[in-house]
């Protein structure tokens with residue numbers, strides 16, 4: 071799926087200390103394909119990729135300490151923007167009741183969503199009324215009545231012999247008379263957008279003057295959903311979209327295109343058949359869900375806020391030149407500690423990722439305290455010249471730090487391995503200018 075494909079694009083970028091323009095172009099080519107395959111509108115994809123590229127190829131990004139991470143962050147923010155940026159709230163009438171009219175094709179989920187929305191409103195201490203405006207589909211009225219019964223919300227119905235326009239009108243009056251503050255009008259759908267359907271919806275619209283016209287679209291239908299939204303919007307002046315069936319195997323196309331194509335914000339997401347499977351749509355949450363890296367994204371934000379870029383670059387240079395000392399090691403640990411779970415962070419830091427030996431240190435949070443104690447028990451000279459730490463010194467360090475000789479030995483061995491590996495690594499990089507500090 072989309073998430074898997076994006077993840078593999080970004081895992082290639084993530085560990086890189088340097089990202090070239092070619093790397094960005096290659097990554098964007100893959101992002102473009104992944105989006106098209108997920109059924110995102112062609113033009114939307116084109117604009118999206120152009121925007122991300124423009125931001126990613128900037129000097130600042132390429133020279134940042136963690137360009138791969140910065141690019142993921144850019145993609146995340148642009149995805150969020152694409153879906154409307156911030157959460158679009160349900161309209162509220164100055165004078166109750168607030169009238170919400172549902173629209174959409176048959177089977178999109180209008181009736182189910184009407185019930186779910188009533189439930190959400192009720193949870194917010196409102197008194198909604200459901201109005202059964204679909205007189206064509208057999209059992210549509212019954213379906214709404216069953217939902218109303220289930221959540222103890224009144225359902226207004228005049229059977230199937232009265233016109234939907236009249237039902238909507240009387241339903242609204244009923245809400246006013248009974249001091250109900252939201253009216254949700256369920257309407258009929260067709261298999262395709264047609265004149266007759268639009269005419270009836272327009273008449274209901276003209277009669278009840280809704281505060282909110284929500285188009286319910288089935289996210290599983292991808293670009294078709296977007297085309298449907300576009301044609302409804304041209305005739306009905308929609309105020310919002312509800313994406314249903316996001317629990318299924320959706321490819322993401324509808325969620326990513328509908329706002330850009332219609333200008334209509336997504337207000338709710340339905341994630342299942344159950345009555346409480348409806349939630350306000352949060353573009354930023356959807357973006358990180360699509361990227362499949364919620365945790366990673368918050369780490370990236372923290373890293374950007376907390377890691378001192380100049381210090382980090384100096385560390386990387388020292389690592390490359392094998393000048394890395396136990397002092398540097400402690401400092402590195404201090405920076406990392408500010409962020410949270412160590413393992414994940416080690417993976418994200420370019421220098422760390424390359425220096426595989428670093429991972430063998432297996433610093434989990436608990437162990438880190440012991441490692442710190444060991445290093446702090448070293449003398450200044452020992453820290454900068456680990457090779458002088460002989461057996462007697464090790465015994466002294468173990469005693470001083472309240473650890474064991476075995477632990478001290480292990481740490482020093484791992485540190486040595488790491489330095490040796492870095493030396494080889496910087497030898498390899500030497501001819502390629504890899505050791506040159508930027509700026």
Ligand code: GDP
Nearest residue numbers: 176177178179180181182314315340341342343
């Ligand atoms: P309507 O014709 O637009 O009123 O559509 P319905 O509300 O009758 O829903 C059609 C079918 O889609 C029903 O079987 C619903 O249970 C199902 N459905 C609606 N919303 C969702 C959803 O978010 N997820 C899943 N999996 N099924 C849904």
Ligand code: MG
Nearest residue numbers: 180181204210
């Ligand atoms: Mg229905």
